[in-house]
Amino acid sequence: MLLDVVNLVVEVRGRRVLKGINLRIGKGEVHVIMGPNAAGKSSLLASIMGLRKYHVVEGKILFEGEDITGRPSYERALKGIALSYQIPPPIKGLKVKDFVSAILSKYKCSVDYFIGKMLEVDYLMDRYLFVGFSGGERKRMELYITLLPHPKLAMLDEPDSGVDIDSINKIADVISILAENKTSILLVTHTGHILSRLVDKGSIDVVHLMMNGKIVFSGIPDEIIPLVFKYGYKEAIEKLQRLDKNE
Amino acid sequence: MSEWLRKIRERAEKALEKKAKYGPDIDLSKYSRIEINEIDDIIGLASEPAKRIGLSDREVSNAGYVQVNEKIWHGIIVEGLKRQGVIITSTGEALKKYSWVRDYYWRNISVDLDKYTAATELYSNGRGYFIYVPPGVKVKVPVYTCLFITSSWEAQFVHNIVIVGDGAELNLITGCVVPHKIVGALHVGVSEFYVGRNAKLSFAMIHAWNKGVHVRPRTSVRVMDGGSYISYYLVHSDVASIQAYPSVKLDRDAKTHMASIILGSSNSIYDMGSEAVLQGENSSAEIVSRVIGRDESWIAARSRIRAFTSPSRGHIECLGLPLSKKATIIALPELESRVEGAELTHEAAIGKIAEEEIEYLMSKGFTEEEARALILRGFMRVEVPGLPLQTQRLIDATIKLLTEKATG
Numbered sequence: 001m002l003l004d005v006v007n008l009v010v011e012v013r014g015r016r017v018l019k020g021i022n023l024r025i026g027k028g029e030v031h032v033i034m035g036p037n038a039a040g041k042s043s044l045l046a047s048i049m050g051l052r053k054y055h056v057v058e059g060k061i062l063f064e065g066e067d068i069t070g071r072p073s074y075e076r077a078l079k080g081i082a083l084s085y086q087i088p089p090p091i092k093g094l095k096v097k098d099f100v101s102a103i104l105s106k107y108k109c110s111v112d113y114f115i116g117k118m119l120e121v122d123y124l125m126d127r128y129l130f131v132g133f134s135g136g137e138r139k140r141m142e143l144y145i146t147l148l149p150h151p152k153l154a155m156l157d158e159p160d161s162g163v164d165i166d167s168i169n170k171i172a173d174v175i176s177i178l179a180e181n182k183t184s185i186l187l188v189t190h191t192g193h194i195l196s197r198l199v200d201k202g203s204i205d206v207v208h209l210m211m212n213g214k215i216v217f218s219g220i221p222d223e224i225i226p227l228v229f230k231y232g233y234k235e236a237i238e239k240l241q242r243l244d245k246n247e
Numbered sequence: 248m249s250e251w252l253r254k255i256r257e258r259a260e261k262a263l264e265k266k267a268k269y270g271p272d273i274d275l276s277k278y279s280r281i282e283i284n285e286i287d288d289i290i291g292l293a294s295e296p297a298k299r300i301g302l303s304d305r306e307v308s309n310a311g312y313v314q315v316n317e318k319i320w321h322g323i324i325v326e327g328l329k330r331q332g333v334i335i336t337s338t339g340e341a342l343k344k345y346s347w348v349r350d351y352y353w354r355n356i357s358v359d360l361d362k363y364t365a366a367t368e369l370y371s372n373g374r375g376y377f378i379y380v381p382p383g384v385k386v387k388v389p390v391y392t393c394l395f396i397t398s399s400w401e402a403q404f405v406h407n408i409v410i411v412g413d414g415a416e417l418n419l420i421t422g423c424v425v426p427h428k429i430v431g432a433l434h435v436g437v438s439e440f441y442v443g444r445n446a447k448l449s450f451a452m453i454h455a456w457n458k459g460v461h462v463r464p465r466t467s468v469r470v471m472d473g474g475s476y477i478s479y480y481l482v483h484s485d486v487a488s489i490q491a492y493p494s495v496k497l498d499r500d501a502k503t504h505m506a507s508i509i510l511g512s513s514n515s516i517y518d519m520g521s522e523a524v525l526q527g528e529n530s531s532a533e534i535v536s537r538v539i540g541r542d543e544s545w546i547a548a549r550s551r552i553r554a555f556t557s558p559s560r561g562h563i564e565c566l567g568l569p570l571s572k573k574a575t576i577i578a579l580p581e582l583e584s585r586v587e588g589a590e591l592t593h594e595a596a597i598g599k600i601a602e603e604e605i606e607y608l609m610s611k612g613f614t615e616e617e618a619r620a621l622i623l624r625g626f627m628r629v630e631v632p633g634l635p636l637q638t639q640r641l642i643d644a645t646i647k648l649l650t651e652k653a654t655g
Contacts, residue, residue, distance in 0.1 A: 049610050077612035085610075089603045093625025102621065106612050128625070149612065 080152030136167030270490025278402030339373015382412035499527030511544030520549030540574030557588030
């Protein structure tokens with residue numbers, strides 16, 4: 001098992017955001033997390049990454065069998081976990097190209113020109129990181145940066161939100177390629193576009209539905225996605241749970 | 248002594264006790280002036296401090312003007328430029344050789360401004376660099392000038408004059424350097440710069456002083472119609488105290504961009520200003536400063552734009568970043584208009600490193616210290632349009648080096 005999240009309970013400033021999460025992701029698997037706003041999707045990703053304001057109250061996180069629960073985020077990153085932020089912060093004065101070369105030398109890796117071309121980030125290299133970027137530029141750049149060190153587990157937090165359709169297509173293509181290349185993916189998304197593309201290619205292994213800090217249902221995409229788009233989260237979850245019980 | 252010079256000296260003598268408006272007062276009588284030796288010694292001697300400002304031996308020996316303590320050494324580079332009619336010499340030599348130089352001597356700045364300008368006139372003995380670029384000549388390769396102090400309790404007085412003819416271009420890089428062993432010294436540099444019509448002067452200063460050194464530069468720049476003056480000032484070392492308030496007067500269509508980066512440390516006092524005077528129609532100025540306060544440093548970042556004509560535009564941006572509980576940063580942007588229709592704006596902020604930026608960088612694999620270094624490097628990095636690539640590279644390399652060791 002690449003990632004094993006066991007009964008994880010997490011608080012942010014005393015507020016409980018995750019209430020006992022169990023999640024196992026194998027090598028090369030693609031997991032999608034869906035759910036309404038404030039369900040805890042981003043908190044789950046942030047907790048796995050080890051961001052500082054997410055305090056683990058109970059449970060643990062294992063990565064390649066090793067307990068990483070108390071480890072700082074940079075150690076987790078170096079072990080092969082990467083998080084693509086939903087909204088990365090602009091960093092004035094830090095040039096993209098300088099940041100890219102800092103990452104390359106830190107991970108002793110080389111640039112993936114193919115991914116760079118697909119995400120069309122070359123023209124942004126002389127800019128300051130995320131400063132004045134459009135929605136699409138920001139997402140494409142953040143995905144590019146996330147993938148630079150060739151992570152074993154790429155966690156993508158709504159890589160398609162607030163983005164023009166051209167950028168969505170590019171991002172979807174890149175995620176498909178990652179899946180084909182056996183990078184494990186944990187993807188948070190709301191929109192059908194990326195999902196349908198991944199479903200068409202048969203890339204998605206499991207879909208998890210989250211609500212109120214819990215994973216309330218997990219299953220295969222064909223079972224879940226059509227219901228979610230037809231009925232919305234709340235009703236879809238009720239129907240799925242009813243079906244589950246009847247079985 | 249000729250009559251015109253005697254008049255100047257008289258004024259200087261009367262001003263020897265006149266305190267400066269800003270900065271701690273220095274007792275000039277505590278310092279002596281000592282002479283030294285051979286160029287080889289100097290390169291050897293200069294190596295250590297020069298490396299602190301990012302200059303290699305080669306750059307030191309190729310410099311246009313090198314002054315160690317009170318001795319002047321001219322570099323090889325001068326010969327090549329001579330053919331283009333460029334003059335690089337000491338101010339004293341220039342005054343002797345060319346009678347027209349006196350029209351630029353104490354014309355931009357008053358000899359009796361304060362005790363430091365006065366003492367420079369009385370004690371500099373013609374030291375300081377004189378650079379003349381004939382009209383239309385563009386000197387693309389940066390000209391280095393270096394001033395070194397190598398003995399303790401020495402006062403170095405220099406009077407620099409730079410004249411860039413109409414349509415000409417000059418890029419200057421200067422570094423004043425003091426080795427770590429010097430316990431007390433005083434550097435006073437008077438600089439009068441004249442930028443001709445549609446001419447361009449860029450001036451990058453990268454300074455490494457040390458704990459015992461007081462520094463009192465007095466700089467005044469006149470930019471004629473359509474000309475531009477770009478200055479970049481980086482001070483990144485301890486200093487006893489430094490106080491400077493360079494002033495740039497801009498004629499019609501002239502513009503200036505002045506950037507100061509101050510990385511304060513120990514209990515040093517930095518009182519640094521930049522002034523732009525918009526005196527010609529359509530003149531414009533941009534003054535940018537970045538201030539980092541560490542240890543118990545005390546830093547005042549002053550900036551002033553004065554508009555006497557319209558249309559004219561000016562903007563001040565001053566950002567401070569205290570990195571210590573005991574550091575003091577004072578940001579003082581001043582806007583003054585004597586006309587209707589001048590557009591003057593400013594932005595001043597003293598803040599802290601954003602937690603979310605550190606968090607973001609850490610999640611990408613960087614330790615907290617490395618993340619801070621990356622952010623600091625970004626903070627100190629100021630885009631200065633018009634600086635030649637070589638100069639920009641030297642600055643970038645220096646800042647990279649500094650931020651790697653500045654995060655502790």
